[in-house]
Amino acid sequence: MPEDLEGLKEQYLRCVRCGQCRSVCPVFEAVKNETATPRGKVFLAHLLATGEIKANTQVQAQLSRCLLCRSCSKECPSAIPVHQIVSAARAELVCRAPSPVKRMVFRHIWTRPRRLALAAGLTRQIQILGLDRLGLSLGLLPPGFALPGRLPRRAARATIPAITPAAGKTRLRVGYFLGCSTNFLFPGVAESTVAVLSRLGCEVVIPPELKCCGLPQLASGEADAAVNLASANSEVFRRLNVEAVVSDCASCTAALKESPEFAGIKVIELSELLLELLKEYNPGLQQITKPVTYHDPCHLSKAQGITAAPRELLRLICRDFREMDGASDCCGSGGTFALYHYQTSMAILDKKIAAIKKSEAEIVATSCPTCIMQIRHGLTGHGCEIDVVHTVELLERALGRET
Numbered sequence: 001m002p003e004d005l006e007g008l009k010e011q012y013l014r015c016v017r018c019g020q021c022r023s024v025c026p027v028f029e030a031v032k033n034e035t036a037t038p039r040g041k042v043f044l045a046h047l048l049a050t051g052e053i054k055a056n057t058q059v060q061a062q063l064s065r066c067l068l069c070r071s072c073s074k075e076c077p078s079a080i081p082v083h084q085i086v087s088a089a090r091a092e093l094v095c096r097a098p099s100p101v102k103r104m105v106f107r108h109i110w111t112r113p114r115r116l117a118l119a120a121g122l123t124r125q126i127q128i129l130g131l132d133r134l135g136l137s138l139g140l141l142p143p144g145f146a147l148p149g150r151l152p153r154r155a156a157r158a159t160i161p162a163i164t165p166a167a168g169k170t171r172l173r174v175g176y177f178l179g180c181s182t183n184f185l186f187p188g189v190a191e192s193t194v195a196v197l198s199r200l201g202c203e204v205v206i207p208p209e210l211k212c213c214g215l216p217q218l219a220s221g222e223a224d225a226a227v228n229l230a231s232a233n234s235e236v237f238r239r240l241n242v243e244a245v246v247s248d249c250a251s252c253t254a255a256l257k258e259s260p261e262f263a264g265i266k267v268i269e270l271s272e273l274l275l276e277l278l279k280e281y282n283p284g285l286q287q288i289t290k291p292v293t294y295h296d297p298c299h300l301s302k303a304q305g306i307t308a309a310p311r312e313l314l315r316l317i318c319r320d321f322r323e324m325d326g327a328s329d330c331c332g333s334g335g336t337f338a339l340y341h342y343q344t345s346m347a348i349l350d351k352k353i354a355a356i357k358k359s360e361a362e363i364v365a366t367s368c369p370t371c372i373m374q375i376r377h378g379l380t381g382h383g384c385e386i387d388v389v390h391t392v393e394l395l396e397r398a399l400g401r402e403t
Contacts (some may be wrong), residue, residue, distance in 0.1 A: 002084070002086065002087060002088065002218060002226070002227070003088060004088055004091065004106075004223075005045060005049040005085070005088045005092050006049065008085050008088055009049065011081060011084070011085060012042050012045055012049075013046070014047050014078045014080055015042045015078065016078065016207075017039050017043070018073055018077065018078075019037075019039065020076065021037060021038035021039055021072035021075060021076060021078055021082065022037050022038075022039070022073040023075070024072060024074075024075045025037060025038055026067060026069065026071065026330045026332065026348045027065050027067060027344060027348070029348070029350050029351040030332075030344045030347040031347075035062055036062075038072035038076075038082045040062075041063060041065075041066060041082070041089070042080065042082060042085055044059065044062055044063065045085050045088065045089035045092075048089055048092055048093070048197075049089075049092070050301055053122075055092070055093050055096035056097065057097075059093065060093050060097070060099075062073070063086060063089050063187055063292060064340050064341070064380070065341060066083075066086045066334075067298070067332070067333075067334030068083045068087065068219055068334060069298040069302065069330040070302040071298070071302060072279075073177060073302075074302050076396075078260075080336060086327075087218055087219065087221070087223070088223075090219070090220065090221035091222075091223040092221075093221055094220075094223075101185060102220055103222070106216060106217050107217070107225045108211055110180070110216055111127070111212060111229055112211075113210075113211055116212070117155065120155065120184045122275055124151045131239050132145060132146070135223055140147055142342060143343075144338075144340075144342045144345070145339070145376070147338055147373055147374065147377050148319065148373055149373070149376070149377070151185065151187075152184075152185070152187050152188075153315040154187065155183050155184050155210075156178060156182060156183045156184075156186075156187035156189075156190035156191065156314065157178065157206070159187060159191065160178075160187075160206060160333040161206075162206055162207070163203065163206075163366050164194050164197075164203070164204040166197065166198055166201045166202055167198050167199050167201070168201060169201060170201060170202070171200075171201035171202065171277070171281070172201065172243055172244065172277075173203045173241075173242050173243050174202050174203070174204055174205065174242055174243065174244050174245065174246050174273075175205050175206075175207065175240055175242035175245040175246070176193065176194065176204050176205065176215065176245075176246060176247070177210065177211060177233070177245055177246065177247035177252055177253075177256060177373050178190055178206055178210065179214075179247055179248075179251070180212050181369035181370055184249055186372065186390070188393070189369065189372075189390045189392065190248065190395060192390065192392045192393045192395075192396040193248045193270070194206075195396055196274065196392055196395055196396050196399065197246070197273075197274075199283065199399055200274065200277040200278065200279060200281055200283070201280075201281055202277070204243055207236045207240060210233055212229055213229065213230070213233070213247075213249075213251070213252040213255040213256060213260070213367060214226035214227070214229035214233075214255055215251050215252070215254075215255040215335070215337055216336065217229065217309060218255070219335055219336070220336070225263070230255075230259040230261040230262065233256075233261075234259070234261040234262050237262075240270075243266065244266040244267070244273070245265055245266065245268070246269075246270050246273055247270065248270050248367070248390060248392055249367075249368060249369055250297040250299040250303075250304070250367045250371075251297070251299040251368060251370065253267060253269050253270070253300075253304065254299040254300070254303040254304055257304065269300070269309065270367065270391075270392060271309040271313050271391060272306065274313060275309055275312060275313055276393070278316070283399060285317050285399065286397070286398050286399075287317065287318070287398070288317055288318045288397060288398060290320070290362040291320040291322055291361045291363070292314060292318040292322065292362075292363045292364075292365055292394070293322045293323065293324045293327075293356060293363070293365070293373060294311060294321070294324070294327060294351065294391075295324070295356075295364055295365070295371060296327050296366075297366055297367055297368035297371050298327040298328075298330050300367055301328045303346065304305070307328070310365075310367055311323075313391060313395065314365060316398075317394060318394070321359050322359045322360070323359075324355045324356060324358070324359040324361070325359075326351065326352070326355050327355075329352060329355070330348060331349055331352045331371050331374045331375055331378075332344070332346065332347070332348030332374060333350070333370045333371055333373070346378070346381075349374060349377075349378040349380070352375065352378065353375075353378045353379060353384070356375070356379070356386065357384065361386065362386060363386065363387045363388075363389060363394070364386060364387070364389070365386045365389055365391045365394055367390065367391050369390070371388070372388050376388045
């Protein structure tokens with residue numbers, strides 16, 4: 001179970017309000033308001049824990065202005081896990097003043113694959129009928145509702161078999177954690193992941209019983225729901241006796257690695273696994289000729305400390321790899337953050353779009369589906385015709401199959 005505010009008391013009391021977190025917080029940079037700083041949220045959590053302030057909509061609004069990108073946690077000279085404190089404070093608010101709508105979405109729909117699939121299907125029908133454009137134009141839907149774009153006709157689970165054998169000698173039996181965003185928004189990424197792993201000697205198993213990784217629930221304060229999801233998913237993989245678990249989503253991978261329920265299960269970040277497999281089995285790689293740059297997802301670079309592997313992979317397959325300025329800066333996605341704080345999210349994104357344009361790359365690669373969604377949205381809004389793809393899709397092209 002994630003620690004509650006009382007369990008984190010020693011952590012938030014160490015905050016000396018030095019302000020170092022202000023220099024790296026993308027939300028503070030966008031809104032220039034002290035209440036949006038990480039130290040402000042830590043102090044707010046302290047007051048909430050001691051009962052000096054009551055749980056209300058104002059406190060909820062202030063604590064929601066956090067991407068959980070972990071920039072502050074990484075930078076803090078006192079090593080305070082600010083993201084954990086914010087998550088715990090949100091969980092405290094859910095206990096004291098729950099939101100019926102959010103509870104329905106995060107606890108009763110998102111935790112149940114069939115209901116989530118029905119919700120995705122309903123959204124798809126709304127888009128087909130043009131009701132989403134009408135709702136957005138009339139202000140009945142939040143601007144962030146447009147972020148995913150048109151949902152694909154079929155989810156990844158409907159097209160990929162439960163077991164894909166290795167193409168040739170089996171080197172590894174892996175469990176593929178197919179996350180919600182990849183499944184519903186980017187089935188092509190899932191197809192590329194399975195195809196590449198199979199090509200490199202992996203038997204790929206996608207358990208049909210898998211549920212959400214639990215990160216959206218944890219971020220929204222539904223901590224016990226997140227634990228239940230992690231427990232159910234870990235039991236599925238234990239029964240399968242896979243040698244490792246891998247996901248093409250940086251957020252899902254971070255959630256699995258940090259979950260106590262996954263103790264004893266080997267969770268490997270995708271780019272690191274692919275590099276290892278390529279070293280053992282070199283099938284010959286074609287070069288991507290267009291200039292490529294890379295965006296670091298926060299849940300990969302900051303949560304997992306992985307920055308070298310995806311770049312090494314891209315340099316193997318790209319003739320012209322270009323490092324962009326501020327590659328590890330948050331793009332402003334933060335899961336559902338843009339739904340609640342669209343303008344702030346876009347202000348953060350503008351900085352990322354400027355860096356991409358400055359690089360003069362024709363392709364942006366990254367390792368997170370929600371980052372792909374966010375950056376595509378920003379580039380479209382700026383009138384830029386630049387492809388945004390998952391790193392594994394470029395590797396599939398280099399292996400000789402167009403994505």
